[in-house]
Amino acid sequence: MPTVSSKGARMPESPIRKLVPYAEIAYKNNKTVFHLNIGQPDIKSPQIAMDAVAHHHLDILAYTRSEGSEPYRTKIAAYYNRNNIPVNAQDIIVTTGGSEALLFAMGTIADQGDEIIIPEPFYANYNGFATASGVKIVPVISKIEDNFALPPISEFEKLITPKTKAILICNPGNPTGYLYSREEIETLVKIVNKHDLFLVADEVYREFTYDGEKHTSILEIEGMSQNGIIIDSVSKRYSMCGARIGCLVSQNNKVIQTALKFAQARLSPPTFAQIASEAALNTPQSYFDEVISEYKDRRDTLIKLLEEIPGVKVGHPKGAFYCIVELPVKDSDLFAQWLLEKFDVDGQTVMVAPAAGFYSSEGVGKNQIRIAYVLQKESLIKAVNILKAALKEYRD
Template identity: 80%
Template sequence: MPLVSKKGKNMPESPIRKLVPYAEKAYKANKTVYHLNIGQPDIKSPKIAMDAVANHHIKTLAYTRSEGSQEYREKIAEYYHKNNIPAEADDIVVTTGGSEALLFAMGSIADVDDEIIIPEPFYANYNGFATASGINIVPVISKIENNFALPPISEFEKLITPKTKAILICNPGNPTGYLYSKEEIQALAKLVLKHDLFLVADEVYREFTYDGSKHYSILAEESLAENGILIDSVSKRYSMCGARIGCLVSRNKEVISTALKFAQARLSPPTFAQIASEAALQTPQRYFDEVIVEYQDRRDTLVNALKEIPGVKVGVPKGAFYCIVQLPIKNSDKFAQWLLEDFDDNGETVMVAPAAGFYSSPGVGLNEVRIAYVIKKESLIRAVEILKIALEKYKD
């Protein structure tokens, strides 16, 4: 029998999606499942985006340019300027989601066996993107005890080798919700310039910051004109995960021309999704104001409820809509499966994302889960109540 590739065998399972078969069994057993496992917002997509597709006048659904339509890229550039991020249309390659932007970035800056340093825990699919690209992730651990703040720069510097090509951050962070300060971004900028590395920032949650905190983009740093690569997406900003539209942004012309070759190989991003995404850029500020108030209220509700459970420790997010929760258990994979297979409270249970998959260091995060607060406050309250009962009954 022919064998699959080593690369294929090494591709990690999604810690978010691998439990889906168990959830489906729970549905068949007529259980109600509160989904705390996946960052799919329940917020409605902007009407202006949906109307743009519904009211289109396209006669032939043709290819667009590989880098995305000129009109859409110009509108994205306008959006960035409003957010004090200097970027022009020619600095942007539109991609099929932020995921493809990350793949294009890795393919453009690193060769097989090169290294990228990433503070962990990090978005689980970074592991998959790196495996697909033949790149090695070198983790630097951030800790729940200091709310997953940026590790000391000296810890990064220890890890830099001739194979190091970049440092990658997610800001605000998935799965931690940590928001890097301007001073932390500037410290990273100084480090990558010293060692002639790229700084790649996944900024898809830029709009979602709390407690009066402000997001600071890496491209706001003029010193990073040649070293900065921004990853973006409409998925979370406009609650348009299914649109699958993102972009790679850099003022480094060689990076853009290289990423464009990857874009040409897959032809073009989807036309209707670009139409929706272009229209979404006209979404009024009140939409975000209301969403941020809602998410901050959900965050406070979730964190306060979790803190009432004995033995539970939780990081307090300053952005995005996730938090890492440390539980009084040994193995969150087994616990998450047990929740779906063997437990319910009055026919209800919860689905969480085991956090070990958000680390690349072996044996780290085994007693942690990621929770996404993308369901209504009343559901969050009930979900935490169920979690508390489950922890009381669970035996490792």
């Protein structure tokens, strides 16, 4: 009998999606499931983007350039320049979501067996992308007790070996919501310059920061023209997850020319989605002001209610729309499955993402979950009350 590849066997399941079959059973049993597991915003996509597709003037739905259409890349560059990121259209490759940008980045900078240092917990799919690319993730642990702040330089430097090619961060962070300060970004810049490494920054949540805090891009910092790679996406910025449009950005021409070969191999990004994404760049600031205010209100409500539950510890996010929650349970995977299979309050239950899948260190995060506060506040309140009742019954 033929066998699957060892790489395929090693591919991790998504902690965000692996419980879907249990949710479907809950639906068949006429339960309402509050989805706290997935970062699918309930915010409406900008109407200007939807209209651009509805009123297109194409006669042929043709390929675009492998690096994305030039008008779109020119407008992306203008957006970055407004945000103090000095790039031009030639520094940008449009990708099929931020996911493809990450795959292109790993394929461009690392060979089989090379290493990338990542502060954990991190976006769960980094594990999958690394496995697919033959790259080894070397974790440096950030802790909930420190609100997932950047570990000391010494923790990074003792992990650097001849195989190390890059440090990868997500800023603001998924799953923690942690927002790196300018000083922390400057610290990382010093490390990569000292050791001649790349610094890859997943900045897809750039717009979503709270409490007067500002996002600092790696390409704002002097000395990053050859070492910096940005990963970006329209998915969360414009609530356009289904568009599957992202981009890879670097001022390093060799990086761009190498990544372009990967882009050519998959031909081109989707045409209609580029039309929508190009139009979305004209979204007024008022859209973001309203969205940020809404997310902040949800965050404040969620954190307050979670901290009232006995035995629960919560990270305090400064950006994005996620938080890590430590529960008084031994195994959050079993608890999350039990929630869907065995528990409800008046026919309602919740779906969460077990956090162990957001770590690569074995056994870490087993009693944690990630919550995405992408539901309306009334639903969030119901969901947390259900979680509180579930924890009491589960422990009893």
